[in-house]
Amino acid sequence: MASLTKPRLMTRSPLQKWLQHGDLPFRIIILGSALILLGLMIGVGLMLWLASGPTRTRFGLGFVTGAEWNPTGDIFGAVPFIVGTLATSLIALVVAVPLGVAIAIFLSELCPQRLRAPLGMMVELLAAIPSVVYGVWGIFVFIPSVVQPVGDFLSNTLGVALPLFQGPFFGSSLLAAGLILSVMILPTISAISRDVLLAVPQAQREASLGLGSTRWEMIWKAMLPYALSGILGAIILGLGRALGETMAVTMTIGNVTQLPSSVLNPGYSMASVIANEWGESRTELYASALLQIGLLLFFMSLILNLLARLLVWSVSRKNPEQRA
Amino acid sequence: MVRPAPARLISSSSRRQSRRIVNGIMLGLTGLATLLALIPLIWIIASVLINGAPALSVDFFTQTFAPTDVGGGGILHAIVGSGILIGLASLMAIPVGVLGAFYIANHQNTPLGLAMRFGTDVLSGLPSIVVGLFVYTIAVAGHGYTAFSGAVALAIMMLPVVLRTTEEMLKLVPRSLNEASLGLGAPVWKTSLVVLLPAALTGIVTGIMLAIARVAGETAPLLFTAQGNNVFSTDLGQPIAALPLVLFKYATDPDPVRNTQAWGISFIIVVFVLVLNIGARLLTSQRTRR
Numbered sequence: 224m225a226s227l228t229k230p231r232l233m234t235r236s237p238l239q240k241w242l243q244h245g246d247l248p249f250r251i252i253i254l255g256s257a258l259i260l261l262g263l264m265i266g267v268g269l270m271l272w273l274a275s276g277p278t279r280t281r282f283g284l285g286f287v288t289g290a291e292w293n294p295t296g297d298i299f300g301a302v303p304f305i306v307g308t309l310a311t312s313l314i315a316l317v318v319a320v321p322l323g324v325a326i327a328i329f330l331s332e333l334c335p336q337r338l339r340a341p342l343g344m345m346v347e348l349l350a351a352i353p354s355v356v357y358g359v360w361g362i363f364v365f366i367p368s369v370v371q372p373v374g375d376f377l378s379n380t381l382g383v384a385l386p387l388f389q390g391p392f393f394g395s396s397l398l399a400a401g402l403i404l405s406v407m408i409l410p411t412i413s414a415i416s417r418d419v420l421l422a423v424p425q426a427q428r429e430a431s432l433g434l435g436s437t438r439w440e441m442i443w444k445a446m447l448p449y450a451l452s453g454i455l456g457a458i459i460l461g462l463g464r465a466l467g468e469t470m471a472v473t474m475t476i477g478n479v480t481q482l483p484s485s486v487l488n489p490g491y492s493m494a495s496v497i498a499n500e501w502g503e504s505r506t507e508l509y510a511s512a513l514l515q516i517g518l519l520l521f522f523m524s525l526i527l528n529l530l531a532r533l534l535v536w537s538v539s540r541k542n543p544e545q546r547a
Numbered sequence: 548m549v550r551p552a553p554a555r556l557i558s559s560s561s562r563r564q565s566r567r568i569v570n571g572i573m574l575g576l577t578g579l580a581t582l583l584a585l586i587p588l589i590w591i592i593a594s595v596l597i598n599g600a601p602a603l604s605v606d607f608f609t610q611t612f613a614p615t616d617v618g619g620g621g622i623l624h625a626i627v628g629s630g631i632l633i634g635l636a637s638l639m640a641i642p643v644g645v646l647g648a649f650y651i652a653n654h655q656n657t658p659l660g661l662a663m664r665f666g667t668d669v670l671s672g673l674p675s676i677v678v679g680l681f682v683y684t685i686a687v688a689g690h691g692y693t694a695f696s697g698a699v700a701l702a703i704m705m706l707p708v709v710l711r712t713t714e715e716m717l718k719l720v721p722r723s724l725n726e727a728s729l730g731l732g733a734p735v736w737k738t739s740l741v742v743l744l745p746a747a748l749t750g751i752v753t754g755i756m757l758a759i760a761r762v763a764g765e766t767a768p769l770l771f772t773a774q775g776n777n778v779f780s781t782d783l784g785q786p787i788a789a790l791p792l793v794l795f796k797y798a799t800d801p802d803p804v805r806n807t808q809a810w811g812i813s814f815i816i817v818v819f820v821l822v823l824n825i826g827a828r829l830l831t832s833q834r835t836r837r
Contacts, residue, residue: 243734244734245734245736245737246734246735246736248736249734249735249736249739250735252646253646253647253649253650253653254650256642256643256644256646256647256650257646257647257650257651257663259643259647259706260643260647260663260666260667260670260706260707260710261662261663261666263666263670263703263706264666264669264670266681266685267673267677267678267681270681270684270685271677271680271681271684273684274680274684274688321580322580322583322584325576325577325579325580325581326577326580326581326584328577329577329578329580329581330581333574333577333578334581340832342581342585344825344828345585345588346581346584346585346588348588348821348824348825349584349587349588351760351820351821351824352588352591352764352817352820353763353764353765353766353791353816353817353820354675354764354765354766354767355764355766355791355794355795355798355816356591356595356764356794356813356816356817357591358795358798359595359794359798359809359810359813360590360591360594360595360813362798362799363594363598363798363806363810364590364594406587409584413584437566437567437569437570438570438574439569439570439573439574440566440570442573443573460672463672464672466674467673467674467675467676467677468674469674469675469676469766469767470766470767470791470795474795474798474799494674494676494767497676497680498676498767498770501770501771502770513680514680514684517676517677517680520674520676520677521673521674521677524669524672524673524674524677525669527672528668528669528672529665529669532665532668
């Protein structure tokens with residue numbers, strides 16, 4: 224009997240074996256790509272920290288407590304900008320939170336099935352429009368037709384008694400920037416809240432309805448408390464977006480370095496002062512002061528993101544069979 | 548002994564009535580809120596289309612910068628600049644994002660994998676102006692403003708979007724496909740690139756489209772990197788013009804001719820971004836229907 228030639232089952236040169244047939248290089252490449260991401264995250268914080276050094280050695284904590292910003296006199300205090308950022312973000316939240324949560328309730332509980340996707344998409348398209356286009360629309364359309372009458376009304380009614388709403392009012396103001404921000408963060412709040420509400424277990428709804436509650440009572444007493452931490456997470460993500468928004472705010476806030484006393488005053492936000500004064504920053508100290516504001520923004524968004532992710536996670540983890 | 552009053556088991560009819568009214572009002576308000584949210588969307592798109600259309604002409608697309616007293620010129624330099632910036636950013640962000648997603652998808656529960664997923668979230672939530680300042684510190688300080696640094700900034704903005712969508716799509720590929728390929732003796736890299744990647748391709752393309760849409764209108768990071776340029780330039784080592792930068796400059800210009808041009812640029816950017824967004828959504832909805 225002729226012996227069969229032995230089939231060559233495996234061809235393994237030592238080099239191929241060592242490279243695991245190409246898997247070793249592949250693993251290294253994908254690990255490297257993923258590490259670039261981590262490197263970026265750490266690098267952003269590190270580089271901004273190093274580049275803003277001169278401001279920290281010169282002013283220390285005084286930078287975040289000083290109210291005077293005088294580039295020609297080399298005095299840099301960031302309080303007017305911090306106040307501007309917080310005030311505009313707060314206005315945005317006051318408007319966008321009730322609206323966003325209401326939209327989330329409508330889209331998750333009430334909306335007819337066939338309208339759900341298109342309506343949800345249209346609300347989310349608000350997030351796709353670039354910041355600078357919001358700015359153009361704000362300057363030429365929104366401020367003259369909405370903010371101006373609203374501001375005049377506020378200064379003539381509430382402004383008589385409350386300094387917070389006193390004029391003079393010329394359109395570009397904390398109010399204008401805050402209202403535009405509210406439109407910009409609306410999709411963030413409504414989309415994430417909707418996902419959180421959809422993750423509430425069906426049993427929660429049925430139990431409440433079975434006890435005889437109306438649909439609104441079911442939503443208000445059985446669903447919202449259950450989803451509260453997730454909705455809070457959505458609000459915090461919205462806040463994170465509002466804090467860092469640059470172009471739309473720069474174009475509508477007025478860009479005046481003064482401590483605003485009324486929402487109708489023009490002001491400056493942290494992001495807008497960086498964008499607007501960067502070109503003028505001739506000295507190293509001036510540039511490092513602007514970089515220091517950037518570093519503050521970085522830390523704010525880092526902390527808010529961490530908090531928000533934990534909150535949204537906590538809701539979707541409660542109910543493992545449905546994912547938020 | 549005092550007997551407790553019997554509990555009212557059934558609410559009186561007037562109370563039931565008021566509960567029903569509250570129910571109706573509140574549910575109506577949520578619908579109203581949704582309608583209210585559509586107003587700014589329609590309003591923005593309408594004003595961009597109406598105000599932008601008169602600015603569009605052949606000259607607008609084929610000429611470069613000119614002073615307003617000779618007509619204001621066109622925006623060819625910015626269109627080319629934006630194309631270069633976005634193209635170069637895509638070349639950097641797409642390979643890194645897709646390959647990185649393979650790592651994260653394969654290491655769901657390891658500490659490093661979790662750290663990277665958190666890193667993706669942080670990076671996508673980072674204010675764009677902070678990204679711009681970061682790229683300034685690593686690539687511009689000491690070298691000067693360049694088109695290349697602008698592309699790096701945009702790539703950093705794109706990376707988390709590409710990474711996140713690719714990872715989600717890889718998770719949707721059936722496990723059996725992976726196991727079948729490995730069982731036939733294919734190495735992991737071949738399985739990943741020849742079997743898994745094509746299976747997830749539609750989703751990945753969607754992610755890339757959304758990433759491009761995200762950076763097409765980005766202005767803040769370019770202020771510190773590409774800086775803008777009135778002269779037609781394709782040199783990666785020099786400052787370069789970009790549509791959003793020109794838009795910002797023209798919108799804040801006191802000259803009404805510039806304002807009209809700003810609307811024209813808004814028109815181009817909004818149409819581009821909306822087409823990408825709606826296209827991406829149609830692609831995914833087709834996929835889920837199948």
